[in-house]
Amino acid sequence: MTTNILDKGNLVPLQGLGVDKGNFNSPLGVGGRLGGYVSTRNSCKLCAPLGASLVFKGIEGCVPLIHGSQGCATYIRRYMISHYKEPVDIASSNFSEESTIYGGSRNFITGINNIIKQYKPKVIGIASTCLSETIGEDIPGHIHNYKEENANTGAKLPTFIHASTPSYCGSHAEGFHNTVLATIKTLAEYENVRNEITILPGMVSPADIRYMKELLEDFGIKYTLFPDYSETLDNEYTAEYQLIPTGGTTVHDIQRIGNSKATIEFGASFNKSFTRLKDKSSVQTAGEWLESKYYIRNYQMPLPIGIEASDKFMEALKTISGKELPEHHRKERGRLVDAYIDAHKYVFGKKALLYGEEDFVTAMADWCKEIGVEPFYIKGADFETLKEKANEFQPDFLLGNSKGYYIARERKIPLVRVGFPIHDRFGANRMLHLGYRGTQELFDRVVNALIEYKQENSPIGYKYL
């Protein structure tokens, strides 16, 4: 997700923001310096510990700890709270000047002690920040020492998971995938192969996770879904303040992932662009790691948005379970086809400007093409670049998170809100994107946005379509 790659010799942008011509035909020329700015202007991406915190929120009994100074944790909390409208506790080891100079081991120990005292967590998920990475904090070492020192106290320590998440190496999306990988690497064990599967849906909404679980249950498949923040970040009214909200994938279930007979993971880019200068090889995904380590068959596929992508996913479930698609899901597909037919004219030939996490955007772009909408996005671009390019592309609507609203407003075109973050509307948790059902929701919203736009801009206020 690097925006501008600079040649350190002469500080001239070498590689601008290339239009992803692989996926679709864009009217824009390819390969020119699209953004052309050294700085990032209105960033589309967020930082890596946010992705890590989201994964940790999907583990049962887990408190995330961001090892660094407190601002990062506070900002990330605020950002997540505005989207999920749920309490999001993220602890910080609160680096001071002293810890920045002499190292953060003391803060680490105090931090862990205080979390244990206050939360009694089953798991503490530790993410690093740019600062702790830059000063070379050895978090695995800290964990090791902490465990040693507390070995004889008789106290049962929580499980520790550590993800390395410097934001100068990757965005929140990479932080997310890396943390999924780190968690599975830390916990997964092998005893014997069981008739179960692992599903790693990526950065999707709580409603998407609930839908996945329902679907797998309808198929009669035993599964572990990770991370599962469908309850921790979309809880019912509890009356009491839950220090750690109920829900999440249990440590026990994550341990058993090593016994799965198959993994399904959704995504397109995963954490592949998360590279360190020391190690230029691209990072493995959690599914790939499970395959190489435990020989678990990995079904890697794009997020199931649209009929074709969902079909592919359902096919995999059929193969794995040996069962047919359950009847009411088949009917959902049928109704979706029916809706495509009824409304195809309203979307055909329209142009959509897409942005967000790459996994999500690629899936959305494929879906757009499936319904006759021309998608446009620029890999790794910031919002100002998108805004400038929109003058050439002339989109009919935007498809993405809240942050592109200002572009839609300026162009006086609709924004159909999807993905993360949704800061200016209610119900982000309940927004469904996946499968036939999610696609139906998306399709209805896109069609209606376009119809509404036309209606409001028409000189006569018609009452029929």
Next chain:
Amino acid sequence: MIEGHKIDETNFNPPLGVGGILLDERQKQVSVAGANERTIDCNKASVAGSVSQRACVFCGSRVVLYPISDALHLIHGPIGCAAYTWDIRGSLSSGPELHRLSFSTDLQERDVIFGGEKKLYQAALELINAHKPKAAFIYSTCIVGVIGDDVERACRMLEDETGIPVIAVEAPGFQGSKKDGYKVACESIFKLVGRVNNPIPAKSINILGDFNLAGELWILLEYYKKMGVHVNATITGDGRVEAISNAHNAALNVVQCSGSMNYLAKLMKDEYNIPSMRVSYFGIEDMSDALYDVARFFKDDDMMNKAREMVKEEISRMMPALAWYKERLTGKKAAIYVGGAFKAISLVKALRLIGVQTVIVGSQTGTPEDYELIKKLCDEGTIIVDDSNPVELSHFVKEKQADIFIGGVKERPIAHKIGLGFCDHNHERKEPLAGYEGMINFAKEIYATAMSPVWKFTKTTDPLTP
């Protein structure tokens, strides 16, 4: 659920019978009005491992400088610090809107290793050429000092090259809390002051510490205009570089919000001998005092009469409405947890005006004097906290049986999860709460929060649950 956090009470002495939920290090940061004589221990760095509600130095400087709308704000560091502060405040501008763009050097690993100074220089130069700002603020975040970038030097070079003030805002987050960031912001603003000398009327003031959230500043300008007071620089709400550079020519600094701008007033007093006064624009009493105090300062009877007349008119206009709210809200209890303690004080008074009793007061950045003031002001038994966290807050609220919680965006879900009404008194607000008009908005909001019929579903148990 509550079980999870029963800390072993043996080595733990909660000072106030709040159920043993304070971390040891935190005990001194809580106090009860009328119950103990201890001075609250604030100004402390947040405890490691706690979920502080408090942000970093960078955040403090960023929110204060943000409303200067014809300046370029470039954040030097990795992307997050800039991404999370994009368009973060509802500060309105009557003119340019450059402040609403978020610029970052978006440091990559190679910059971390080889240094980011050159990239900063290039980025800033390009943006200054593109946007022609009147000044530029370059914020350094946590890793900048660590990787050895000399931001001051880059700023000097940029200033030479472009001819506009380019100010290094040294704000690495780890150097303290948000409050320290306010100080950094004041120093940065002070570097602009004194750069121009434009003639202004003798009876002119600077307004410090109003950020023009939801257009609040414009309400105040209207009041002062009616009194015949000239407002010179507004710092920083609807702020402009030129007016700020001329701020030293005003006769008086009128400072709102104890936390953020006192230091600038002090700097201006020391250097230019400009006196200052502390005011609050929130609630009837404080708002009126803010106007009277200025008239008193100028020893101008005409000004005072105009102020009196205006206040009388406004109050007689709003009293019937407020009485209506008071009748309905009497007996309700509120918990306050906001950024600045001074704001908390005004809130306590304003709530009293509409019959609401305050049972908890907390702030992120209060000073010992602030807390003493709060203690005196509040009813006996009111809990007073400094830099709290969700666990504590939820306990206090339960114990005190508050009906309404007034706080920032991070506290809203906590309040809602425990069935408590929530009123946003923070930077994202869309309705003005300052001035007389603001008081009515405030009463409306409290009423809507406390009186919604939805609470009937939270007070009773769900009849379908076995």
